[in-house]
Amino acid sequence: MAYRFAPAVESMPRARLAALQLKRLRQTVKNAYENVPLHRKRMRKTGIEPGDIRSLEDLARLPFTVKSDLRDHYPFGMFARPRAQLARGYTLKDIATWSDLMARSMACAGVRPGDVVHNAYGYGLFTGGLGTHYGAERLGATVVPMSGGATERQIVLIQDFGARVLCATPSYALAIAEVAEKEGVDLRRSKLKIGIFGAEPWSEAMRREIQARLGLKAIDLYGLSEILGPGVASECVEAQAGLHGWEDHFIFEVIDPLSGKPVAEGAQGELVITTLTKEALPMLRYRTRDITRLSTERCACGRSHLRIKRITGRNDDMLIIRGVNVYPSQVEAALVGMPDVAPHYQLVVERKGAMDHLTVEIEIAPASAAAHATVAQAAKHQIKAMIGVTAEVVVKNPGEIPRSQGKAVRVRDLRPKAP
Numbered sequence: 001m002a003y004r005f006a007p008a009v010e011s012m013p014r015a016r017l018a019a020l021q022l023k024r025l026r027q028t029v030k031n032a033y034e035n036v037p038l039h040r041k042r043m044r045k046t047g048i049e050p051g052d053i054r055s056l057e058d059l060a061r062l063p064f065t066v067k068s069d070l071r072d073h074y075p076f077g078m079f080a081r082p083r084a085q086l087a088r089g090y091t092l093k094d095i096a097t098w099s100d101l102m103a104r105s106m107a108c109a110g111v112r113p114g115d116v117v118h119n120a121y122g123y124g125l126f127t128g129g130l131g132t133h134y135g136a137e138r139l140g141a142t143v144v145p146m147s148g149g150a151t152e153r154q155i156v157l158i159q160d161f162g163a164r165v166l167c168a169t170p171s172y173a174l175a176i177a178e179v180a181e182k183e184g185v186d187l188r189r190s191k192l193k194i195g196i197f198g199a200e201p202w203s204e205a206m207r208r209e210i211q212a213r214l215g216l217k218a219i220d221l222y223g224l225s226e227i228l229g230p231g232v233a234s235e236c237v238e239a240q241a242g243l244h245g246w247e248d249h250f251i252f253e254v255i256d257p258l259s260g261k262p263v264a265e266g267a268q269g270e271l272v273i274t275t276l277t278k279e280a281l282p283m284l285r286y287r288t289r290d291i292t293r294l295s296t297e298r299c300a301c302g303r304s305h306l307r308i309k310r311i312t313g314r315n316d317d318m319l320i321i322r323g324v325n326v327y328p329s330q331v332e333a334a335l336v337g338m339p340d341v342a343p344h345y346q347l348v349v350e351r352k353g354a355m356d357h358l359t360v361e362i363e364i365a366p367a368s369a370a371a372h373a374t375v376a377q378a379a380k381h382q383i384k385a386m387i388g389v390t391a392e393v394v395v396k397n398p399g400e401i402p403r404s405q406g407k408a409v410r411v412r413d414l415r416p417k418a419p
């Protein structure tokens, strides 16, 4: 069996997990109520006190927290601890918890103590770099702290240090693969076996593409700075079928984004997360804007924690093109895998008269001998067939779509901003 970081917790029976959640939820609500004026004010307005939380069902009585709350109380207004007790946006205990959860997530993804982990997530205010760094060290791995950029050098060091694990955004992993191919380096023959890819939505088609070009198992990782950073949820290497959300530290809900009401298990909606152990920044029912589904169906790996299915997009990223809801990841799923199309794309949205107009910029595959017009026609047809929207397709030459070294920019929205 694959190495596990916290085997007892990871396969804890769901009834015991629920009891632990309730105990921790009560502590979290108390922490938020006593120490964060916004949470106290909102709860009083709703007519609820910490003592009213007697079961997990009572969670639904708590008000939501949204991204603008963080902006409105920037920089220190949402913290439940005085600034002097913060080491970054976390207490030291929070950083220890985060390290443990990232170590657990990475082990879940197939990383083992002693592995060489090449960390190409950006270091700095972006939590991907430091979170991965701390988690890999906690797990007992050797970290190569590369950060993003200097792609040629990344390729040299992946080979020199014999990295078994590559951590990056999926779009940057693809950029690494591309530069390596151009340089005549076959990374499929390197020691890379596992890729841990997160921080942006990506499709199954993109997974297949990355796996084929880098010769590794591509594992999805989920997290967000407002909640913890990376390590909120991770796919398991055994099943690669949805992200195990660590329920001893978080409660996951999916709601209808319009009504705010919880949806039935398995139905699509907006992911809402409540933290259970965060000291510095407790979050009650934080609306992530990420669109997904939850499943408590038993996983082949034996872990009991629920699975968050692939994030299909962010509410903010959703485009409405002549009445059809479109996520960039749907366009990605439609295009990646077409033989004449390289897996790089950008969506340009403009307003023409009263109508939204979508242009999809794609790149012809370097080895393709097809005419641009033929490829454009095929891509247009594919997008119409799979998403139901008519888009103009512009085919560019290899290398003309900008490459990301971190989070990819998938949409250029040129529509006039609402006043």
Ligand SMILES: [Zn+2]
Pocket: 235, 236, 238, 239, 244, 299, 300, 301, 302, 303
């Ligand atoms: Zn699993």
